[in-house]
Each structure stands twice: as structure tokens, then as C-alpha cells.
Amino acid sequence: MAVWCAPSWDSLTVKILSLSSPLALALSLCTALATTAPAFAKEDLSAPETSVAGSFLSARLAGAERDSDAAVTYLRALMKADPRNDELVERAxxxxxxxxxxxxxxxxxxxxxxxxxxxxxxxxALAARAIKRGQYQTARTNLSLSVRGPIGDLTATLLAAWTMVGSGNAKSGVELIDRLQGPDWYAAFKDINAGLILDAAGLKKEAGKRLEKAAQTDPATLRAVDAYARWQSRNVDKETALATYQAFEKLLPRHPLVMSAEAELQAGKTLGPLIRTPQEGAAEVLYSLGAALGRQGGEDLAMVYLQLSLWLAPDHPLAGLTLADLYEQLKQPLKAISVYEKIPANSPLKRNAEVQMSINLDIAGKFDEARKHLVALVESDPKDTDALVALGGLxxxxxxxxxxxxxYGKVIDQxxxxxxNNWTLFYFRGICNERNKNxxxxxxxxxxxxxxxxxQPHVLNYLGYSWVDQGLNLDQALDMIRKAVSLRPDDGYIVDSLGWAYYRLGRYDDAVTELERAVELKPQDPVINDHxxxxxxxxxxxxxxxxxxxHARDSKPEPEDLTKIEKKLQSGLEEEPPVKKAEEQQKGG
Incomplete structure (x- = not known):
């Protein structure tokens, strides 16, 4: 079987890839295939004529680089040249x-x-289309004919169960889920989908039991908690639902969807079911499995699931953000931006999407645009700490x-x-103040x-080294850096700090020992090699x-460092005395 190798908001972590799945096995070969792709330059996609061989190699390279848009363009051209080639059809x-x-x-x-x-x-794909058209028997037929494996079994069963809701037999759908045997990690997917199906069908008592079980199995899973709290708002009372959300907030504070739901409850509203239709249910299945696949390294299959989810439910509150997050992982900021732009304006997650879009604009080399975007967000809501933190990071x-x-001070003032949880705010502001000579x-x-x-090792390291550099609290400072190294022994930058602290104190043999280890950990870092x-x-x-x-000169150091390195290469290291305690510096004038 040929497979085209292109490329959370949820806490559920499961091991789902298995070599017993044909597609998973094929996906495991993607890296090996990518390494065999010739390093040809990308062709001009607008060129009127491209050779068959050139299109094939370009398509293969685009796939290896996970540039799906370019891959589609080349593969379309190839199919025109060779319309009966089934392998090309599959790749396209x-x-x-x-x-x-x-x-x-x-x-x-x-x-x-x-x-x-x-x-x-x-x-x-055909089953998803049938569900979208309301052709539930056709969907079940397609699902029953698909090749199975751990993911295939779970996907097909959950989707088939949702089609039973469309056929007016929700209980049969739940029975279908309950009969499914498989790995332990199936349980979380089974319970929440059974509960959602029962809730969508109006079977209140049975829905409550299954949703409660799903929420209790993993209280940090947003969708399970949200579904259960929504059920409570309609079938118990507002206070009970709020308590469920508040328990979740202790684990994952300030989630926009939770905050929005709490606001509705405080306004006296009840919350509808999380899922209402088979089409929404199918989108939810594909989203949840796609998110899990993405966390486990199955980015290609995850994108297929997430794209199908968004095709079924374009306004799904989390599928878009999860897809954009995958693009970020794959270092494709422009594609992430295109997804963030599609988040509906009335979504509670829109501001989060706007913040992430700004971060990706900066990654894509569009600093001015990113800054303008974040400043506008802050001006529209000066209390938006997420936007402020992102602007501070920018x-x-x-x-x-x-x-x-x-x-950062504007965040701290709030x-x-x-x-x-707020330690990073003070740490980053401290760095900025230190670099600003304050x-x-x-x-x-x-x-x-x-x-x-x-x-906290990073704070111990930064404060300790800053003290050493100024001759302050030298014994305590060195102990702090040593402690940071003991907590993060494989962090080349922290090990470098210890070596450089020894250097500044004139303990050159100790400095060599630590700096050699730092270079082993970060062999391409120009600063560490220079030290x-x-x-x-x-x-x-x-x-x-x-x-x-x-080696430091050739490792792309900062311009100001490059000048110093080149000077040392020409005339050696200028003599400089070891750092002294601050009080000794004062005595020396």
C-alpha cells in the first residue's frame, strides 16, 4: 500500500500507533523515505510546462518537507500525464x-x-461524506469494509455508533461501542462517546452516568468535563455544574471555553449538549483521535483526521486550534496562521487564536505585523494577560x-x-531589567x-551567574549554579554557566572541565565554544x-560577539583579572 508522507487543549495521552495497522506501518517508513529524496530545488509552480520526472521528484520532495500544497500541485500535473496510475491517485x-x-x-x-x-x-473519507449527506447505512457499509487495526477499529466503531443515532437507534450505537474490545486506552474514547450519544438522544439518566464516568476517569480532559457540566446544568442545577468547571480550573486555569460556559451559567442560562447531531458527533470523533495521534508523533494521519473533522464541522471549537498547533510543531507558521484566521469571530477561542497568530507572524519574519497585531489586542482589552505575555515575549x-x-510589569500589576505559576513573569521581567542595565x-x-x-534551575542559574559576574555573594552564587547543574545536568547552557563562573573566578582548570562538558552537550553553540x-x-x-x-566564528555568533572572536583569532586573548568580591573591588578604587 502506497502512502503519501506529508506531514492541546486536551490532556488525554494514549499510545495509539501500532505496527498492526497498515497505515501506521506505512507512516513509520516516512522518515526513511524522506531521507532518500534527492535534494532538488523546488520548481516554479507557475511554470507552464514541467517534465513528468521533474514533477515526480518535486512532489516527492514536497511530501518529505510536508509541503502538502506543493505536493498536490505536482501530483495533479502527474495525474494529467498518467491518469491511469493508481499509485499517483493514492498519493494525490x-x-x-x-x-x-x-x-x-x-x-x-x-x-x-x-x-x-x-x-x-x-x-x-467516503463514510464521512455519507454522514454529511445523512446516508447513514452507506456510511456504515464503508466503515465495515475498511482495513482494521487498533486505530481503524476504534474509528470505525465510534463513527458507526454515531450513524445509529441518525438512524434513530442511539442505544444500539452505545451497545456497538460497549462490545468493542481493545487496548486499555480505548476506555476514555468509549465512555465519552457513549455519554454524548445518549445525551444527544435525550436519554438523560443513562447519559449522566456515562458522562460522569468519563469526567472522573480523567478530570483534566476538557471535552469530558465540559460535556458532563453541560448535562448537570440541564438535569441537576447551576451550582453543581459550576463546581465541576471550578474543579477543572484548578488543574487547567482560565480556559476560554470554561470561562465562557461559566459566564453563561452565571447569567442564568442552561447549557445545551456538547454534541447534537451525528455529523457533529463524527467530527468530534475525528477531532479527538486526530489530537491524540498528533501527540504521539502521527502527524500525517492526525492531519487527515482533523481536516475531515473541520470539513464536517467548520466551527468545531478545538479542531482548528489543534490543526494549527500541528503546523506550529512542523515549523509551518504561515499555514498555522491560515488556520487561526478561520476561527469564528464569535468563538471564545478567537482571542487565543489571534495571540497565536501574532506569535506565528513573528516566527515567519513579520515582526512589525506581529507587534501591531498584539498591541491592538492589548488596547482592545488591557486586562488580556495572554496578549500581554505574548507581547512581552515578542x-x-x-x-x-x-x-x-x-x-511584563503590566501583567504583574494585575x-x-x-x-x-507566576514565577516566569518575574523571571522574564528580571532578564529584561538586567539586560536594560537596571x-x-x-x-x-x-x-x-x-x-x-x-x-527552579533557570532562576538559580541566572541569578547565581549574575552575582558572580558582579562579585556579589560569590559563595552563595556558586552554590546556586552548582544546584542548577545538579537539577539539569544535561542542559548545556546551565553547565556553561558553571564553567564560565569558574572562569570569572580564576579557577581555569575547573572551567575547562565544565566547559568541555557543555560543548559536548551543545557542540554547535557559538557562545559555549567561545568560552x-x-x-x-x-x-x-x-x-x-x-x-x-x-569553530565559534563559524557557528553564526551574534555580530558583536563575532567582532570579539575575530580579534582573539588575530591577536589572542587580552589579559583580564579574575572577578573579585564587590567589597574588594571597592577597596581597590
Whole structure:
């Protein structure tokens, strides 16, 4: 079987890929296939004529790079040149699904099942189309003919159960789910879908039992908790539903969907079922499985599931964000932005999407646009801490330290009483204050971060090193950095800090030992290589020092660092005395 290798808001984590699934086995080969793709430059997609061989190689490279749009373009051209090639049809079909061109993929699915009667993904796509058309028996037929495996069994069973709701027999759908045997991780999917089916069918008592079980199995699973609280609002009372949401908020605070639901309850409203129709139910199944697949490394299949989910329910509150998150994981910010733009304006998640869109604009090299977008969000709601934190991070990433400190300060000013979860706000503001030459404010922030989160290795490292650099609290500072290293022994940057602290104190042999280990952990980092070169020079290993400096120079250091490195390569390291305690510095004038 040929497979085109293109490329949370939910806490459920399950191991779902198995080599007993033909598609999962094929997906496991994607990396190996990608490494065999020739490193040809991408062709101009607008070129009027492209050779068959060129289109094939370009399509293959696009697939290896998970550029599904380019892959679809090349594969369409190939199918025109060779319309009877079933392998091309299959590759184009899969690429179209990954790219979200679901309607265009359906004729290809029809062709594929004529060649391979049990083609799993083609049958899944055709079943989704049948559900969308209200053709529930046709959907069940397609599902029954698909190749099975752990994911295939669960997908087909849950979708078939939702078609039974459309056929007016919800209880038979639940029985179908309950008969399904499989791995332990099936249970969470089975319980919530059984509960949602019963709730959609108006079977109140039975729905409550199953939804309660689903929520209790994993109290940090948003969809299960939301479904159960909604049921409680209609069948128990508002206070009970609010208590369910509030328990969830202790685990995952300030989720927009929860906050929106709580606001409706406080306004005296009851909340409708999470899912009302078989089509919405099918979209929910595909979303939940797609999200789980994405967390387990099955990005290609996850995108197929999520695109089908959005095709069935374009306004699904989480499928779009999950798809965009996958694009972010795959370092495709422009595609993530295109998904965020489609989140409905009235969705509680819209502002979150706007914030994430700004972050991706910056990743895509559009800083001015990202900044403008975030500033507008903050101006429209000065209390939007998510937008403020993102803006602070944007300034920090672009070394705009005064603006960075000011922006984080606006978030901190809104805190009634800082908690452990707020340590990063003080840590990042401390960094920005330190880089902005405001050490008293920086020290206060870093101490506060450490108070909120004692033994946090990054804070221990930053504050400890800053003290060493200034000759302050040297014994305590060195102990803090050593502790940070003991907590994060494989963090090359923290190990580098310890080595550089030894260097600054004149303990050059100790510095060499730690900096050599840091280079092993981060061999391409220019700063760490530069530090090791300096330490080598101090212990008389000057040839090795020049080698490390040359390596640092070739590892794309910052412009100001590059100038210093080149000077050392020309004339060696200038003598500088070890750091002294602050009081000794004062005595020396």
C-alpha cells in the first residue's frame, strides 16, 4: 500500500500507533523515505510546462518537507500525464486530505476503493461524506469494509455508533461501542462517546452516568468535563455544574471555553449538549483521535483526521486550534496562521487564536505585523494577560528590553497575590531589567521568582551567574549554579554557566572541565565554544583555543560577539583579572 508522507487543549495521552495497522506501518517508513529524496530545488509552480520526472521528484520532495500544497500541485500535473496510475491517485488523494482539499479528494477515494476494496482512508473519507449527506447505512457499509487495526477499529466503531443515532437507534450505537474490545486506552474514547450519544438522544439518566464516568476517569480532559457540566446544568442545577468547571480550573486555569460556559451559567442560562447531531458527533470523533495521534508523533494521519473533522464541522471549537498547533510543531507558521484566521469571530477561542497568530507572524519574519497585531489586542482589552505575555515575549526576543520589562510589569500589576505559576513573569521581567542595565530591579524580580518557585534551575542559574559576574555573594552564587547543574545536568547552557563562573573566578582548570562538558552537550553553540576557547587559552592550550574560537566564528555568533572572536583569532586573548568580591573591588578604587 502506497502512502503519501506529508506531514492541546486536551490532556488525554494514549499510545495509539501500532505496527498492526497498515497505515501506521506505512507512516513509520516516512522518515526513511524522506531521507532518500534527492535534494532538488523546488520548481516554479507557475511554470507552464514541467517534465513528468521533474514533477515526480518535486512532489516527492514536497511530501518529505510536508509541503502538502506543493505536493498536490505536482501530483495533479502527474495525474494529467498518467491518469491511469493508481499509485499517483493514492498519493494525490492523501496529499489532498492533508491539505484540507476534502471535496476534491472524494472522486479519488471512489477510484481507490475500486482498486483496493478495503482501502482504509478512502473508506473513511467516503463514510464521512455519507454522514454529511445523512446516508447513514452507506456510511456504515464503508466503515465495515475498511482495513482494521487498533486505530481503524476504534474509528470505525465510534463513527458507526454515531450513524445509529441518525438512524434513530442511539442505544444500539452505545451497545456497538460497549462490545468493542481493545487496548486499555480505548476506555476514555468509549465512555465519552457513549455519554454524548445518549445525551444527544435525550436519554438523560443513562447519559449522566456515562458522562460522569468519563469526567472522573480523567478530570483534566476538557471535552469530558465540559460535556458532563453541560448535562448537570440541564438535569441537576447551576451550582453543581459550576463546581465541576471550578474543579477543572484548578488543574487547567482560565480556559476560554470554561470561562465562557461559566459566564453563561452565571447569567442564568442552561447549557445545551456538547454534541447534537451525528455529523457533529463524527467530527468530534475525528477531532479527538486526530489530537491524540498528533501527540504521539502521527502527524500525517492526525492531519487527515482533523481536516475531515473541520470539513464536517467548520466551527468545531478545538479542531482548528489543534490543526494549527500541528503546523506550529512542523515549523509551518504561515499555514498555522491560515488556520487561526478561520476561527469564528464569535468563538471564545478567537482571542487565543489571534495571540497565536501574532506569535506565528513573528516566527515567519513579520515582526512589525506581529507587534501591531498584539498591541491592538492589548488596547482592545488591557486586562488580556495572554496578549500581554505574548507581547512581552515578542519584545524580549527582539532585545527591546525596556518595552519588555514594562509589558511584563503590566501583567504583574494585575496579580492579586502571585503564586508558583507566576514565577516566569518575574523571571522574564528580571532578564529584561538586567539586560536594560537596571540591576536592582532585575535582582528583585529574580529573587521573587525564586521565592515563588524555590530550586527552579533557570532562576538559580541566572541569578547565581549574575552575582558572580558582579562579585556579589560569590559563595552563595556558586552554590546556586552548582544546584542548577545538579537539577539539569544535561542542559548545556546551565553547565556553561558553571564553567564560565569558574572562569570569572580564576579557577581555569575547573572551567575547562565544565566547559568541555557543555560543548559536548551543545557542540554547535557559538557562545559555549567561545568560552571554552578562552579557558583553553588561560591554561596554556593555545592551539586548542584558536580551534574553539574558529569553530565559534563559524557557528553564526551574534555580530558583536563575532567582532570579539575575530580579534582573539588575530591577536589572542587580552589579559583580564579574575572577578573579585564587590567589597574588594571597592577597596581597590
Amino acid at each position: 488523494f492523501f496529499a489532498m486530505l492533508v491539505a484540507g482539499e476534502v471535496e476534491e479528494a472524494m472522486p479519488l477515494a471512489e477510484r481507490l476503493v475500486k482498486v483496493d476494496r478495503s482501502h482504509r482512508i478512502a473508506r473513511l 519584545y524580549r526576543g527582539h532585545k527591546m528590553y525596556a518595552e519588555c520589562a514594562d509589558t 496579580l492579586k497575590e502571585p503564586t508558583r 540591576w536592582p530591579a532585575a535582582e528583585a524580580d529574580l529573587k521573587m521568582a525564586l521565592k515563588l518557585y524555590p530550586d 571554552l576557547g578562552d579557558a583553553y587559552w588561560k591554561v596554556g592550550r593555545k592551539l586548542e583555543a584558536t580551534f574553539q574560537w574558529a
